Amino acid sequence: MFTFQDFQEVPQRDDALMEFVRMAIYQHKTTGGYQEAVTAQDYDRKCNTSIMRYQKTLRTITGREVPDRWSPNHKSRRNLFNYFITQQNQYLLGNGVTWDDPAVGDKLGEDFDTDLQELCRDALVDGVAFGFWNMDHLDVFRLTEFVPLWDEENGSLRAGIRWWQVDEQKPLRATLYEEDGYTDYLWDLSKDEGGGEVLHAKRAYKQIVKSSPLDGTVIMDGENYPSFPIVPMWANPQHQSELVGIREQIDAYDLIKNGFLNDLDTAQIYWIIRNAGGMDDVDMAKFLDRLRMLHAADVDGDTDVQAQTVEIPFSARETLLNRLERDLYRDYMALNVDDIRSGAVTATQIKAAYEPMNIKADQYEYCVRKFLKALLNVAGMASKPSFTRSMLINTGEDVETVLAASTALTSEYVTRKVLTLLGDGDQADEILEQMEEEEVARAGVGGEEADELEDDTDTEVDDELDELDSLIDGLEDKY
Numbered sequence: 001m002f003t004f005q006d007f008q009e010v011p012q013r014d015d016a017l018m019e020f021v022r023m024a025i026y027q028h029k030t031t032g033g034y035q036e037a038v039t040a041q042d043y044d045r046k047c048n049t050s051i052m053r054y055q056k057t058l059r060t061i062t063g064r065e066v067p068d069r070w071s072p073n074h075k076s077r078r079n080l081f082n083y084f085i086t087q088q089n090q091y092l093l094g095n096g097v098t099w100d101d102p103a104v105g106d107k108l109g110e111d112f113d114t115d116l117q118e119l120c121r122d123a124l125v126d127g128v129a130f131g132f133w134n135m136d137h138l139d140v141f142r143l144t145e146f147v148p149l150w151d152e153e154n155g156s157l158r159a160g161i162r163w164w165q166v167d168e169q170k171p172l173r174a175t176l177y178e179e180d181g182y183t184d185y186l187w188d189l190s191k192d193e194g195g196g197e198v199l200h201a202k203r204a205y206k207q208i209v210k211s212s213p214l215d216g217t218v219i220m221d222g223e224n225y226p227s228f229p230i231v232p233m234w235a236n237p238q239h240q241s242e243l244v245g246i247r248e249q250i251d252a253y254d255l256i257k258n259g260f261l262n263d264l265d266t267a268q269i270y271w272i273i274r275n276a277g278g279m280d281d282v283d284m285a286k287f288l289d290r291l292r293m294l295h296a297a298d299v300d301g302d303t304d305v306q307a308q309t310v311e312i313p314f315s316a317r318e319t320l321l322n323r324l325e326r327d328l329y330r331d332y333m334a335l336n337v338d339d340i341r342s343g344a345v346t347a348t349q350i351k352a353a354y355e356p357m358n359i360k361a362d363q364y365e366y367c368v369r370k371f372l373k374a375l376l377n378v379a380g381m382a383s384k385p386s387f388t389r390s391m392l393i394n395t396g397e398d399v400e401t402v403l404a405a406s407t408a409l410t411s412e413y414v415t416r417k418v419l420t421l422l423g424d425g426d427q428a429d430e431i432l433e434q435m436e437e438e439e440v441a442r443a444g445v446g447g448e449e450a451d452e453l454e455d456d457t458d459t460e461v462d463d464e465l466d467e468l469d470s471l472i473d474g475l476e477d478k479y
Contacts, residue, residue, distance in 0.1 A: 001031050004149040004158040018185055018196045021174050025163050028147040037126035037143045040243040043081040043250070044125045050247075051075050051254040056262075058281050066282060074261040078253055080325075084332045085124040085242055091335075092361050092368065093117045095388040104376070104383035109137050120368060123233045127241040130160065131371065132177075132230045133378045135206065141230070148232065157232055173199075179228050181205065205229055229378050233371040236363065246332055253324045260317050274304040333360040354391060361389065 010020045056068035096113035115138040122129035130141040147161040163174040172187040183202040188195035333356040416428045
């Protein structure tokens with residue numbers, strides 16, 4: 001593999017740089033990391049490589065091996081790898097990133113959480129993915145489209161080449177990213193010697209442009225980032241695809257399952273052909289193929305064809321498939337929802353089922369935090385991220401726990417916590433405001449009634465006093 005030091009030795013001429021870029025791309029495709037990433041992407045797309053390439057064979061009487069084109073050859077694939085990485089990625093990042101400084105989230109853009117999920121998922125599949133901070137958003141480069149040029153001294157990423165090509169016979173585009181800018185190249189393979197050319201000369205990452213109707217858009221000035229703006233995102237401390245270590249078990253599951261399917265098609269009945277010593281294995285396969293198609297046999301002389309049935313053994317295979325599936329979940333440290341799907345499962349049992357995934361997510365979170373710290377350094381920001389993991393819970397039990405402790409908690413905290421557990425946390429502010437308005441309204445109604453009662457009482461007393469005064473005045477006049 002080419003390194004950053006190899007790149008430094010290249011003469012700074014267009015022809016030399018173009019040759020290095022093209023050679024680096026072809027050499028990168030031969031590395032173990034690239035081949036591993038290609039295979040992992042096949043499993044992620046449910047095109048499990050081993051079962052897709054598996055070909056049943058037969059041996060003739062002479063011992064020659066020939067493809068078996070007559071018996072069934074099912075290629076059913078289990079989608080376990082895609083399920084595992086999706087579960088791991090969404091468990092940590094499904095609710096996005098929360099920053100202690102909200103302004104940082106605004107500067108990163110509204111699509112940052114989505115781009116981060118894409119980047120981290122690609123890293124889980126390929127082993128590593130690359131995030132390019134492009135002014136105000138995150139671009140994602142996969143290992144199968146980006147050549148990293150690592151520093152031999154400290155292992156940091158100092159430069160890189162991104163390429164894309166629709167087909168081997170179509171033009172090849174490539175961009176060389178350096179610390180002081182980037183250069184675009186194009187090879188038109190329909191021309192002699194590839195037709196390499198500099199599509200855009202080196203320019204700074206941040207460009208100041210001026211537009212006018214007369215001159216159009218003109219680049220006035222530019223500047224670069226304080227460090228190389230492409231940051232690697234590793235899937236794990238081992239720097240390898242998450243497929244490593246479980247691929248063989250997935251292959252074993254696929255082979256056993258498809259072997260079972262093939263037997264269901266052919267092993268329910270087998271044929272005994274007497275006086276057919278001149279037929280080899282291929283002839284017999286052709287005979288059976290014709291027999292299954294026409295449901296009739298044409299035999300000569302004393303040749304006799306008899307059908308025999310046999311019971312298909314399945315319990316051993318079923319046990320082995322269940323064992324392989326359990327081992328896959330255990331080895332990947334994934335959550336098997338079948339373990340907590342049925343029955344009245346307590347919160348403690350749910351937490352225990354999640355514990356292996358929590359341990360794996362802790363390790364994965366370290367890698368994500370390291371990437372985000374490096375990315376913020378490039379963007380000139382500083383903030384601490386936090387994550388809310390997506391977990392299944394026993395809602396009723398958790399709500400009862402919160403309500404039981406409500407006497408020691410504020411009403412606002414209890415309301416927000418209960419709404420969060422019920423999945424309505426985003427409505428907490430609105431509901432709290434409605435509760436406050438209702439309380440004020442009740443207090444207002446009580447005060448008005450008291451005032452009215454007080455006013456009515458005062459009026460009755462005044463009336464009685466007036467009547468008493470009138471009575472006294474009348475008595476005085478009479479006597």
